[in-house]
Amino acid sequence: MDIDKFYKDVCELLPYKQDRDLDYRKRLNNALRKYIQIVSDNKLDDNVQKSVHVICEKLKVIVNNSLSGWQSTASIQLQNLIKGKKGLSPKISLADMIHTCEADSNFYRVRQLPSIYEVEAKELFHIPISKRGIVKTQRYSIPGYPCLYLGKSIYGCWEEMRRPPMHTCAVSRFQNKVELNFIDLSLPTKEKLKLSIYQELVPLIISCMIPVVNDSDTFKPEYIIPQLIFEWFLKNREINGKTIHGIAYTSTHLNDEFYFPDDKFINYAIPVFDVNEKHKYCKKLCSIFQLTKPTTNDIEKLKWAYPVEGWNYPEGEEHKRMFNYDISDFGNLEGRLVDTDNFPLQTIVYK
Secondary structure (H helix, E strand, O other): HHHHHHHHHHHHOOOOOOOOOOHHHHHHHHHHHHHHHHHHEEEOOOHHHHHHHHHHHHHHHHHHHHOOOOHHHHHHHHHHHOOOOOOEEOOOOHHHOOEEOOOOOOEEEEEEOOOOOOOHHHHHOOOOHHEEEEEEEOOOOOOOEEEEEEEEEEEHHHHHOOOHHHHHEEEEEEEEEEOOOEEEEEEOOOOOHHOHHHHHHHHHHHHHHHOOOOOOOOHHHHHHHHHHHHHHHOOOEEOEEOOOOOEEEOOOOOOOOOOOHHHHHEEEEEEEOOOOOOOOOOHHHHHHHEOOOEEEEEHHHOOOOOOOOOOOOOOHHHHHHHHHHHHHHHHHHHHHHHHOOOOEEEOOOOO
């Protein structure tokens, strides 16, 4: 196997933006078929090829059952595929796909608000549990279940929101007090794709990375597999003695228009730990995260302009991509938010 070619082929396949004129079932089938062809063309191990084919067929059956209204059947079938069931193989062991973020990592949240003046930090936290009735369906959530959605970058949040005008967006930096563990459904790195467990994980990621065609629709079939994974996750927040805090995933809005690093598109869905709490906010999430007072890009540029000179363009693709990000408005705004003198971290009171 030529890992460079295999990695390139997988990156070109995801997110699967082709066949937008076809229904979801056909788009998914085409995407999985193309991955099977990629696996064959790159001469992956025979056992991997067999496993990939079986996993793809199982995912298609799960989607068909869900679309037929047999949600409980689809849910059980996905759980069996993830956990494994005696006499059935292969399985996708999500328990072994853990993305860890060290304590004091930086995350960002962006909200588009009617007024961006005098916005309190709590407005950038999750929707209050007492208002769970307004929680809409999302790719990695279910209606009525509040989640804290964070991004690895402001840019990734902005893309996930479908590029709203930046002057309408309030932005906060979040920081975690403890190590966080996430089920890793992000686009695998080249190193990870050398491993058979990640080669066999790709069909599941494909199923989760098909962009929504009709944003205005209440039911979005593109969310079927991600929401079934979310349901499994809620039942398995303790794995091998570790607390799993959420799901890490790559945005379906991944693109190369700005020539930024791909990891800027990683997002995190972190459900509240007890949706039946009597408090306004999740007590556990309030104890884990601190955040800054929100600001906006326009306000920060009015305070003092971002630097525009003294740059030395680096060599190498990765360095160039990171450099491009650092000098962008997104990178500069992140630079402002890490200044704890001007943006001290604060804790949300859960009551």
